Amino acid sequence: MNSLLSDVIDAHGGLIRWRKHRSVTATLVTGGGLWAMKGLIQDPNPRTMWASLHEEHASVAPFGKPEWRSSFTANRVAIETTAGEVVQERLEPRASFNGHAMNSPWDPLHRAYFNGYAMWTYLTTPFFMAMPGFEVVEIDAWKEGKELWRGLRVRFPDHIASHSAEQDFYFGPDCLLRRHDYRVDVAGGFGAAQYVHDIVDVDGLKFPSRRRAYLRGPDLQPARDLLFVAIDLSNFRLD
Numbered sequence: 001m002n003s004l005l006s007d008v009i010d011a012h013g014g015l016i017r018w019r020k021h022r023s024v025t026a027t028l029v030t031g032g033g034l035w036a037m038k039g040l041i042q043d044p045n046p047r048t049m050w051a052s053l054h055e056e057h058a059s060v061a062p063f064g065k066p067e068w069r070s071s072f073t074a075n076r077v078a079i080e081t082t083a084g085e086v087v088q089e090r091l092e093p094r095a096s097f098n099g100h101a102m103n104s105p106w107d108p109l110h111r112a113y114f115n116g117y118a119m120w121t122y123l124t125t126p127f128f129m130a131m132p133g134f135e136v137v138e139i140d141a142w143k144e145g146k147e148l149w150r151g152l153r154v155r156f157p158d159h160i161a162s163h164s165a166e167q168d169f170y171f172g173p174d175c176l177l178r179r180h181d182y183r184v185d186v187a188g189g190f191g192a193a194q195y196v197h198d199i200v201d202v203d204g205l206k207f208p209s210r211r212r213a214y215l216r217g218p219d220l221q222p223a224r225d226l227l228f229v230a231i232d233l234s235n236f237r238l239d
Contacts, residue, residue, distance in 0.1 A: 001130060004138050004150055004171075008126050011175035013205035018053065018127045021238040024207075025050045026123070028060065032213070032229040034187075039105035049233070051123045054131075056160055058116040058123075064108055072116020074161040077109055094161060097186040104187070114186060117161040122211065122231070125177060126152075126169065133157030142170045142179065142220070149178050163192070176206060181216060191216035192228060202236040209233045 001009075009015055028049040035042040051058040061069035063079060068087060071078045078089035090096060093113045106114070121128070129136050135155040142149045149170035156162050163182035170179040180194040193216040196208035211231040214222035 002136060002138060002152075004175075005126070005129055005136050005152060007175045008152070008171050008177075009130060011171075011206070012126055012177075015127065015130060017204050021053055021203075021205075023050060023052050023239045024123050024202075025237045025239070026207075026233045027235040028119070029232045030230065032227050034228045035111075037103050038111070038187075040111055049119055049123070051120045053124060053127070056117070056120050058120040060112075060115055060119070063112065070112035070116060072112060072120070074117070074159060077113040077116060079108060079112060094186070100186060101188040102184075102190050110186075113161075118163065121162050122180075123207070125180070128160075129154055133159070139168060144170075144178065147172055147178075164189070177208060181220070191218075193220070193222040194229075195222070200236065203238050205238070207233065207236055209236075 026049050027046045029044070029046050031042060031044070047060050047062060049060050056074050058072045059069050061082065063070040067082050068079055069082060071080050076089060076091050077093045079087040081087060088109055090109045093109065096110065128134065134157060137153050139151040139153045141151055149172055151168055151170045153166060153168050155166050164185045167180065167182040169177060172178045176199055177196050180196065181192065183189045183191055192213045194211055194213040197210040198208065199206050200209050209232065212227060213229040214224060215226040215228060216222055
């Protein structure tokens with residue numbers, strides 16, 4: 001583990017504390033322009049987001065109907081009843097995005113897959129970087145206002161689903177996450193810059209409670225007038 005990643009993990013609560021828990025649950029409210037672009041109706045009501053901490057598995061409820069929930073893993077996505085009955089499912093779901101552009105429409109299973117891998121990545125940052133198969137190197141720092149944010153580039157292993165194979169994470173002088181850059185490969189590969197705010201302490205572990213993702217230009221600057229995804233999280237619980 002490189003020295004910056006070690007400092008970052010310690011600043012977010014440390015691996016010993018992280019490994020004491022199995023999952024995290026939070027109240028989720030989402031918005032932004034991506035959903036309308038994908039032909040989806042955005043539900044403004046709070047939902048419950050659940051993610052496993054040590055394997056890639058996530059779920060949100062309700063999903064579509066009050067008695068439905070999503071179930072995501074890298075190789076399968078499904079919509080289930082709260083009793084566990086399968087309503088719809090898709091195996092090898094990544095292939096269903098082949099040929100998609102930024103404005104290609106999504107069906108509910110597309111959305112469940114995107115929500116699952118994205119929220120799992122967000123809720124396990126930076127600890128997933130210490131899991132087997134991840135390659136992490138320090139990159140050039142990013143200057144934001146008067147602060148200099150040190151960066152880590154992470155290469156994801158093939159068995160982990162996420163936005164793109166390589167993603168960049170920037171951390172403030174306190175080693176807490178400030179910004180997350182990636183390509184959205186399931187939507188034509190456009191670049192995004194996601195800023196995180198209002199970090200909260202949950203049993204000694206640090207989680208951003210507000211995320212805002214913008215279209216990223218070739219100069220790595222965010223287009224602040226193009227807010228693609230807004231995420232507000234609250235009421236975190238660790239199992």
